Amino acid sequence: MDGARIEIDLHDSLAAIGARDWDACACPEAVAGGRAADPFTTYRFLNALEDSGSVGPGSGWRPHHLSARLDGEIIACAPLYAKSHSQGEYVFDHSWAHAYERAGGRYYPKLQIAVPFTPVTGRRLLTRPGHETTGASALLRGAAQVAADNRLSSMHLTFCTATEAEAGRRLGLLHRTGQQFLWQNRDYGDFDGFLATLSSRKRKNIRKERAVAQAFGGEIVTLTGDQIRPHHWDAVWAFYQDTGARKWGQPYLTRGFFEIAHDRLRDDILLVLAIDDGRPVAGAMNMIGRDALFGRYWGCRAHHPCLHFELCYYQAIDWAIAQGLARVEAGAQGEHKLARGYLPVATHSLHWIADPGFAEAVAEFVEAERNAVAEEIEVLTGWGPFRKDNRDIREEHQ
Structure with missing residues (x-):
């Protein structure tokens, strides 16, 4: 497809996109009925956050949702927010903010593609079936361009899938990992x-x-x-x-x-x-x-x-x-979950940093962190509660 034909728009509310177009991208598996695979990216959940005032003016989470339109049809969208703090994200960048501001920069506002207050892995680049690659690329490029055009310090995409993380890495975004605990059936x-x-x-x-x-x-x-x-x-x-x-x-x-x-x-x-x-x-x-x-x-x-x-x-x-x-996801942190049958898995996030020097420093940090996280997951899995003949129970979670 010709990428030049894709139009990127910003929307100050989910209602400006509408439930039909949003859910066609967020949960196409549920359009004909049944449950959504990810309840947190559905229109009804994200819209409830807006309608209740949990996000919006005064919350530090101001909606600026992205949509990608091809030949007049929305083919992809993403929950995008302008953040005036780093609360409610669970991928901690407070030290980045402090370092950036000590050097004379302005870290906030920043852009965040995320489900607010929800440390749950899932698709963040929501696409209609058949537009996965084109739509995801358009959203990533569009979000970074919005941040650059508005001279913002950074753009972050948190708790994305491993597939999205790899796509972002190929586009030059920084890839960060963390860990959570889940139980598998x-x-x-x-x-x-x-x-x-x-x-x-x-x-x-x-x-x-x-x-x-x-x-x-x-x-x-x-x-x-x-x-x-x-x-x-x-x-x-x-x-x-x-x-x-x-x-x-x-x-x-x-x-x-x-x-x-x-x-x-x-x-x-x-x-x-x-x-x-x-x-x-x-x-x-x-x-x-x-x-x-x-x-x-x-x-x-x-x-x-x-x-x-x-x-x-x-x-x-x-x-x-x-x-x-198939599984129970128990949320962020908590090694006490290990003894109760919940094993560690990797989580993923992507980061675009405007300042080249600061981006280089962050890149060194996240590379060292990825190695440490991978080692910790391996160690914790070895300490898991399963009998030795069941240690292969852990599977990669994406």
Whole structure:
């Protein structure tokens, strides 16, 4: 195709692109019905962030979404934001910002292709089927050009797929890696089938943790779709505020997001709640994809031993096995997940730096970091909980 015929546009809201065109690129597998592979790049999720005020004026995440148009048709799009800080990204560049500004530069605003507040690997260069290569290249070049034209310090694309990372690397962008933990379903018939693949010590420890957690004094329920009632969100909001205040200083999502989630997203959501005397005392919120369950938020009103592990990890595994899902992604950080059957995998991001000298310094850093991450993943996998004859369980996650 002739690249000169592709037009790149910026949009200050998702509504300016529209649900039909966006989802035709973001989740073509779900256009005819069924679940999206990635619930976080759907129009309904990203639009809920905008409509709730979780992103937009005053948040440090100002939408400037990209679209690529060929012969009048949108063939690709990307969730693009102008960032005035580095919060809510989970690929940390604070040290880059400090170094750049100490040298007299202005690091912010920067451009970020990302799903806000969501450390989940997925496509960031969203393309209609048949336009994958052309569309992705147009979006990458377009985003870098927007940053250059506006004399911005940098453009970043975070938690992209390995395929996108390779495409960006070939175009000259810097490739950075990190790690997360995920659980993979090896066609287990039930939770005991999963436990049978673990070493005896790890298997006994998990059974003990589950018994302790389930003896907290109430019941544990899993809710999705119409099973979720408006009053459940009061508890989820309280849990989210408590955890957010302790981890980030202040929560990223507004209360309005959870109200919108009830109306538009509850079929994409699994709540796992610990109920005591009719009142939720702890809970975990997950998003449901076509092949995966994504752990997102956890919180509690009072400490109960092992309840965090039960609600966030073991109940997620139970549910994924019952639904035939391929994996559970447990989010950023947390080596404690290793002992519970979640193994490390690489994550990927791409970075365009305007200043050549600074770009060279960052390139040296990310190369050394990639080597360290690869070594750590290898070491941690060797420490995993699986029996030696099951150590090949780790597969590359893209």
